[in-house]
Amino acid sequence: MGSMSGFWTIFWAKLSEFLPNLLVGFEVTLIVAAGSFVIAMSLGLLLAIARQSQNRWASVPAGIYIEFIRGTPALTQLFIIYFGLAQLGFSLPGLVAAIAGLGLNGAAYVAEIFRAGLQAVPDGQRQAAISLGLTPYQTFRHIRIPQAVKLMMPAFCNYAIQLLKDTSLASVVAAPEVMFRARALVMETYLSMQIYVLVGLMYLSISIPLSILAGRLQRRTVKMAGAAA
């Protein structure tokens, strides 16, 4: 009991000192998350298209890329980009390596979300579109993608939550995000519990709303699928 009340006493006493410092780090966390999200989404869409292509020169490399990424830890990939490239003479700043690494990693997962979403659009929609004279590209752009994106929204929210948490990996390549700063702060103060709990609350402030949103979208999608059946 004594140690517990001691925890809170210190927690509240030090909050105003730690919070501004950690918030600066959390801003970097959000930048890493947003940057890699954009890369993952755009590259993921291209990968999904390549994967489904009739052209083997597109589909096979895309398949290999996706399998490689999904079969190796994100941390290993990050080390290859940060330390491995540095050894070859391309040293990237930690922040850039983190955004690139998490983006390249996320693209494989996003590609799978796109693939599943596109497969979930009934084939009758494609048939109706081409029977009206739409080209395959117009069918993709105006019929299949808009419908697939609706179906994919919950999965994208869940991916965003996963990505937000994965940004903590960036701390090991010295990107000054929130976990990096927290560790530095712990080394100064030895208040591991207070500091890491505070960091956890910061992640939750973003992930809980995202999780609620994913739940709502999920229910809406189920309703949509029910109405279509």
Add this chain to the structure above:
Amino acid sequence: MPILSVRGLQKSFGNFNVVRDVSFEVERGQKVAIIGPSGSGKTTVLRCINFLERPNGGVIEIDGERFGVRMTGGSERFESDASLAKKRADIGFVFQRFNLFSHLTALDNVALAPRLVRKMPREQALEIGRRMLARVGLSGKENNYPDALSGGQQQRVAIARVLAMQPKLILFDEPTSALDPELVGEVLAVMRDLANEGMTMLVVTHEIRFAAEVADRIIFMDGGQIVADGPPRQVLYDQPTDRMKQFLRSLSSDNAPTAGAPS
């Protein structure tokens, strides 16, 4: 010149020959019904005509123009997707399950292809959309999404969507089979209007009574082949084959063409 000419059409799925050597023609303004037991290949014939399925053999000509195959340097090649798309735009296809675009309103469903394929300005496409919806009796439903329409209304939107492209020919694939019985009439009424306006129609259907009344010709298919092709009276009553009699008996008495047919 016939508007549609099918010669020696063949289609197989795996080892199963669904369509074996089917040939027929449709003249401009003609209404032709294809009837036959399920599995007889009638839907596949229809889907091969606009290359929703690639035939394994045979020739499809629309307005005298070879469809789906291009001659280059004396050898036949499959036509490119873009070139196929251009030709498909002139052939309407009405699906059994409507296949309205579920993310678009009724009006946008109808206006989409004129805009994208005919490159019409948005306002003009919407105007045509409104006119076509009125033509199938759906004024006032412009802003409804498909899931807020009954099956009969959805199928009428699907017909309006096809009409907006001013097709040379409309293919109907069992357009009333997925409908509740009380909704069949409204769709058949729209099709009857089209027939009276001189639209060229090729209709795969189980509605024998409708076929007998509206069609100029009935094609009876069985086992992937055409067994009979002629005026309804001749095919259904005057010279029915044994297979035809059996088929007519298998239909519900409610739908059968003659009141006296034993069921």
